[in-house]
Amino acid sequence: MVNGRGRHADGYDRAVDTTGTETTDPAPIPPDDTLLSAVESAAADAGFTLEPEQLEAARRLASLRIGEDRPGHLYLWGAAGRGKTWLLDAFFEALPTHRRRRVHFHSFFRGLHAAIHRVRTEAADAARATGEPGAGSRAAAGAVTNAVEQAVDELLDEVDVVLFDEFQVHDPGDGALMIRLLDALFARQVTLLTSSNSAPQDLLPDPAHHHIFEPGIALIEANMQVLELAGSTDHRRSSPVRHGDGFARGSWSIAGESADAHLAALGLHRPGPGEATTLTISGHTFQAAAARDGVLWFASAELIERPTSVGDYLAWAADDGRWVLDALPESHALTREARARFVHLVDALCDLGVELHVVAATDQETFMTDPALGPEGFARDAVRTRSRLALLREIH
The missing domain is CATH 3.40.50 (Rossmann fold)
Incomplete structure (x- = not known):
C-alpha cells in the first residue's frame, strides 16, 4: 500500500x-x-x-x-x-x-585490489623513510581511500x-x-x-x-x-546453443576413454607425469597437470579443493584461454568450499570467454542436483551456474 x-x-x-x-x-x-x-x-x-x-x-x-x-x-x-x-x-x-565504459565485476575488483596493494606499499615505504614511529602503518591504512578514489578516477575518466x-x-x-x-x-x-x-x-x-x-x-x-x-x-537452457564462441566452445564429458578421445580430437591430450607445472600466485603455489600452448589442465582436487580465488582464475586466464578441469567427482564428495569455488570458476571463465572442458564422474544435471547434498543444495547462485553450464556441449 x-x-x-x-x-x-x-x-x-x-x-x-x-x-x-x-x-x-x-x-x-x-x-x-x-x-x-x-x-x-x-x-x-x-x-x-x-x-x-x-x-x-x-x-x-x-x-x-x-x-x-x-x-x-x-x-x-x-x-x-x-x-x-x-x-x-x-x-x-x-x-x-x-x-562509455563496460566493466566486469571480477576484473574490476582484481585491479582494485592490486591498486590498493600498490598504493599501500608505496605509502608505507615513503612514510617509513621519514623515521617517524608508526608512520608506515598509518599511511598504509589511509591508502585504501586513495586507491578507491584513484580507481574511480580511472573508471570514470x-x-x-x-x-x-x-x-x-x-x-x-x-x-x-x-x-x-x-x-x-x-x-x-x-x-x-x-x-x-x-x-x-x-x-x-x-x-x-x-x-x-x-x-x-x-x-x-x-x-x-x-x-x-x-x-x-x-x-540459455531453452534455446539452441551455438558452440562456437568463447565459453560455449567448451564441453562436459564423463571420465573414460570417450572423454579422452573427445579432448584429443580438440588437440587436448591428457598430460603425462612429466608435464606437472608449479604455478605461483600471491605467494601461494598450486600444481597444474599441464600448462602448455595456451592450455591449462587442472585436477579438481588442486583447483577447487585448494584455496584458490577468483583473482587467481583471472590471472591464469590472461595467459591460458583453454582450460580442462579434470577428475571432478560427484558433487556430494566435494566440500562446501569447493562447490562455492566451482561456482566462482564457472562465473569467471564464462564472463571472460574462456573455453572450459570438464571431465567429471557424472553428467551436469546429476552433478548440480545430487540429492545427497541435502536441503542446502549445491551452493548459493547454483541456478546461475546451471544456466551457464548449459552452454557447454555434453559428450556422452
Whole structure:
C-alpha cells in the first residue's frame, strides 16, 4: 500500500510503503525512440522478439537521463538466462557516444585490489623513510581511500555511462570497498548501469556479514531505478546453443576413454607425469597437470579443493584461454568450499570467454542436483551456474 510520494534530488519519484521502504520509480521521461528501436532491431537481427518484460526494461533504459545533471541509473536484476546482459549490451552499443565504459565485476575488483596493494606499499615505504614511529602503518591504512578514489578516477575518466556487468557481493571485504565505490560513483555526473542475479537486499547474503553491506544497499535503492527482469524461461537452457564462441566452445564429458578421445580430437591430450607445472600466485603455489600452448589442465582436487580465488582464475586466464578441469567427482564428495569455488570458476571463465572442458564422474544435471547434498543444495547462485553450464556441449 502506497502512502506517500515525493521528488528526490536525482529526479525520480519515490513510492513509500507502510514499512518505510522506498522503491524507485522512473521519472516520467518518454523513452528515446531511436535507442528503443535500436534495441528492438538488435533483437530482430539475433532472431527473436523482445518479451513484454524485456521490452519494459528496454523502455526504462531508453528513458534514462545520460550526460546531464542528475543522471539516471538502472539496477537490472533477475534470474539467470532472462536476457539482462544482452539487453544492457544492446542498449550500450546503441548509445550515440563513445564516452562509455563496460566493466566486469571480477576484473574490476582484481585491479582494485592490486591498486590498493600498490598504493599501500608505496605509502608505507615513503612514510617509513621519514623515521617517524608508526608512520608506515598509518599511511598504509589511509591508502585504501586513495586507491578507491584513484580507481574511480580511472573508471570514470571521460565517460558519461558505466556498465557494471554481473554485480554481486559475496565477500565482506569487497562489500566494504563497493560501498566506497558506489558513494564516489553517485557523486559524479555519470550514469551507472548494472546487471545482477540478486535484488539489492539479497547482496552479501551471508547473515553473519549482511549488515556490512546494508549502507551499500541503501545507496543503490536511493540512487538507482531497481527493476526486476522477470520471466519463466531460462533462455540459455531453452534455446539452441551455438558452440562456437568463447565459453560455449567448451564441453562436459564423463571420465573414460570417450572423454579422452573427445579432448584429443580438440588437440587436448591428457598430460603425462612429466608435464606437472608449479604455478605461483600471491605467494601461494598450486600444481597444474599441464600448462602448455595456451592450455591449462587442472585436477579438481588442486583447483577447487585448494584455496584458490577468483583473482587467481583471472590471472591464469590472461595467459591460458583453454582450460580442462579434470577428475571432478560427484558433487556430494566435494566440500562446501569447493562447490562455492566451482561456482566462482564457472562465473569467471564464462564472463571472460574462456573455453572450459570438464571431465567429471557424472553428467551436469546429476552433478548440480545430487540429492545427497541435502536441503542446502549445491551452493548459493547454483541456478546461475546451471544456466551457464548449459552452454557447454555434453559428450556422452
